[in-house]
Structures are given as structure tokens and as C-alpha cells.
Amino acid sequence: MNFEQKQKEDDLSLKEGTVLPEVSPEALPLTETEEIKELDLKSDAEIASFDEKADTVTPNVIGFGEKLGFTSDEVTSRMESSGTNSALSGIKDSASELYKSFKKIMAVGVLASMATTAEAQSAKNPTEELQTTSAQEQVVAGTPSSNERAHIEVKKDNPQRKAFESYDEYQKYVKAHPTYNLEGESEFDKLKIEAELNYIDADEQREWLAGIVHSKEYADKGKKFEGLSDKEIERRRDIAVSDKVRIQDQHHPLDAGVAGEYTPYNSGRPELEGKYILSPHTYLMNEPVAIHEGEHAITDDNKYMSRYAKNLYKEAYRPLSSDAKEDNEYFSNPTEMNARKRVLEYELEQKGIWKYGETFTKDHLKKAIELMNQDKLSEGTTDFLKRIKLKNLPKIMNTIAGKIDVTPENTQQDV
Amino acid sequence: MSQDNISKIKIAFLKFKEQLGELSEEQEKIISNFRRQLEKEKIERLRKDLKM
Numbered sequence: 001m002n003f004e005q006k007q008k009e010d011d012l013s014l015k016e017g018t019v020l021p022e023v024s025p026e027a028l029p030l031t032e033t034e035e036i037k038e039l040d041l042k043s044d045a046e047i048a049s050f051d052e053k054a055d056t057v058t059p060n061v062i063g064f065g066e067k068l069g070f071t072s073d074e075v076t077s078r079m080e081s082s083g084t085n086s087a088l089s090g091i092k093d094s095a096s097e098l099y100k101s102f103k104k105i106m107a108v109g110v111l112a113s114m115a116t117t118a119e120a121q122s123a124k125n126p127t128e129e130l131q132t133t134s135a136q137e138q139v140v141a142g143t144p145s146s147n148e149r150a151h152i153e154v155k156k157d158n159p160q161r162k163a164f165e166s167y168d169e170y171q172k173y174v175k176a177h178p179t180y181n182l183e184g185e186s187e188f189d190k191l192k193i194e195a196e197l198n199y200i201d202a203d204e205q206r207e208w209l210a211g212i213v214h215s216k217e218y219a220d221k222g223k224k225f226e227g228l229s230d231k232e233i234e235r236r237r238d239i240a241v242s243d244k245v246r247i248q249d250q251h252h253p254l255d256a257g258v259a260g261e262y263t264p265y266n267s268g269r270p271e272l273e274g275k276y277i278l279s280p281h282t283y284l285m286n287e288p289v290a291i292h293e294g295e296h297a298i299t300d301d302n303k304y305m306s307r308y309a310k311n312l313y314k315e316a317y318r319p320l321s322s323d324a325k326e327d328n329e330y331f332s333n334p335t336e337m338n339a340r341k342r343v344l345e346y347e348l349e350q351k352g353i354w355k356y357g358e359t360f361t362k363d364h365l366k367k368a369i370e371l372m373n374q375d376k377l378s379e380g381t382t383d384f385l386k387r388i389k390l391k392n393l394p395k396i397m398n399t400i401a402g403k404i405d406v407t408p409e410n411t412q413q414d415v
Numbered sequence: 416m417s418q419d420n421i422s423k424i425k426i427a428f429l430k431f432k433e434q435l436g437e438l439s440e441e442q443e444k445i446i447s448n449f450r451r452q453l454e455k456e457k458i459e460r461l462r463k464d465l466k467m
Contacts, residue, residue, distance in 0.1 A: 102431040
């Protein structure tokens, strides 16, 4: 029985003089738009309440100290020297990042729905339509310009995605992997949503990476500086669009605290080779992990990186005195530097500082450092910028395309 | 707006709220540690005064 039918029956059964109970507005079913609006307002209220509480922390602590006989200045100075201020400030920043991530998820969800409705069509203005047409023509011609990089569709066909299409498919998936714990249907619903949120975020990054690899600038740079053949460029493009991403599950394990991991070929784990696994929480992080791991996939870690690129990274590496031996080995690994360089490119584009194909200058470098000092870059990018001789960065940005060559250790690669 | 998308946003909101709660707890711990530090220092001061 629908709501209207029920209401009619209730109306007919009412007798004269019946006192109707008050109906609270909260008891009425919300429309979808209202539901979203309510979540939006709730998230605003949550962060406002958090910030309000955070702002009262210092005055409260000073008040506490004064009761013990300390002066306000003494308490303030101790908060600074003990690291309390910086820890509290870090927590406030983390809260702000969480809030931004939630807003992003909401925007992605709303946009994804709009794309399937007539509303989205009517919202398009003529200029947007013109740009789409132009980009499509460029794909056909295969020569997109740097100003209008073509949108590249990436494949989304891996078995794990299919498993999340329905509970039946999921059961088939887990049966195919005997070590997997079969979850109940209610648990499946939660897993499905979480996996999809991660895929939305990862696919957005994969599309950016594929757009770079398919750009005219990428091919030009590859041919001019590294002697790539058309065949090799095509091979890279195939890797960039193929569905190598997996979200961590029992069949795709990830160590605790690791955001993502690529498994190279010939690693002795054939079921994982060529794929990269993301933590189920990457969509809540401010780290473009799919770009980092996707870049590892394109170069198969160090295997297809040119000697030229490896030497350039080796010359540019600047160890931090605070780094342990293992940190040094990890951060100085050319494939790690190369993956972080690609993320730096992504972040500079996102912030409108620089665009792939544009010559990277000292001004761009200066702006990147400013962003880093303001904590506006991801942790991975910050790790990269802190451990590189900055004077070497323009050459790296302007000449390394992320080389793949037919013979991996080809010595004829120097520019 | 599909129900599927609304469910995703709802889950994301619950996670956001949960993680904000964790940060709040962490904040409390930091404040509590700092207060203990002040109290210890106060006790030390009192001990010194007593010795004098």
C-alpha cells in the first residue's frame, strides 16, 4: 500500500471529533534532496562544534594552569615547548581534511547522479558542449592540445568490481578464492558501498594519469628526449587505461598502515603481479594514492625506467639527516621518486599552478615550495620535495616522461 | 539522485562523524597529558618550597 492510499483510508475511517495526533516534520519521509541537504547541514554542524570546542581548549588550559599558580605566559610557553600546541593544531587540520573529504564525496555522488539525468543536460552551457565536442575530435585525431587535454576513459572491468555488482556475484567471487571469508549479506552491503567509494576516487585519478599518457605532449617528450617508438607509447597507453587497481580484501592483502602497494612482475606472486592494491580508506585521505601506484604499474617499478631517469633521480636525491637507513633506501629508490614526481604534477595541476606540457620554471618551483610550507601538498609530495636538490627539479620535470623502453637497461637514453 | 548514491553519502557521513569523534578523543588525551604535566610541576615546586 502506498502512502496516498493509506492516507485516504485513514481519512475515511476518521470519526467526527477524533483528535489527530501531532505529526512531527521529522516523522515524515524525506525526499532525496532533503536527505542530502540534511547530511550537508549535519556535517557543517559537526565541524562547527568541533572547531568551537577546539577554540576553547587553550583558554581552558590556561585557566587550569592559573589555578595551580602558573601565569598565563608560563602556561602558553609550556604548551609551545612541550609540543602540545602543534599537536592540537595538527588535530584541527586533520578534522578540516576529514570535512573536506566528506564534502568531496557528497559532490561526487551528486554529480554522478546528475550525469544520468536530464537535469545535467539542461545544466550544460553551450561552451561546455563545444569543449566536449572538440575533445572528442581530438581523440579521433590522436593529437589533443595541452590546453584541452582529452578525457580518456579507463577500463573498469576487473573481477573485484564485478563481485560488488550483486550479492550473487560476490558469492561467486569468494568461492573462487577459498581463503576468503564469506560475509553475510548485510556486511556485503557495507563492503560494496565502501569499495565503490574507493573506486570513484581511484578512477578519477586513473583518468587523469591516462590523460597525461595519451597527451600529445607526452608522446612528443617521449620521442624527443627518450627516443620512444610509437609502439612503446601505445604500450604505455594500454597500461594506463587497463584496470590494475584493487581495493584491499583478503585476496589482496596490504600491511597495516600502508596506503597502497604495487606488485611488480616476476615477484613470485603471480596472482598479484602488475596490479596495485589500495587501502579501503584511501578515499578519506588527502593522498592521490592511485596516481602513485599507477605510475609504478606503468614503469613496473624500476624495470622499465631508463638509465637516464635513474641517474637524474640519483643525482638529485638529498637525504634528510633524520632519515634512518631504511628510509633512505626507500625514498632514494628511483621508482619511488618517479611516482612522487607524478603526484606532484597532479597536485600542481589541481591547484592551477602548472599544467603538464608547460615548461616547469623556477617560478613554478617557488610556488610548489610555498604550497609545501603551507601544508597544502600531500604527504608523498612533501616527502619528495624535502628530499630532492631543488635546483635539479626543473630538469626532472621537463625531461623525464616516465620512460619505458624496449630494452629496460638501454644505455643510449641520455638526452 | 539514486538511493545507491545516498547510501554511499550516508556511510561517508557516519565515517566522518566517527573519525571526528576519534580526533576529539585524541585532543582530550593531549590536554589531559598537558594538565598532568602542569600538576607534576606544581608538586615539584611545592616540594622545593617545603625543603627551603
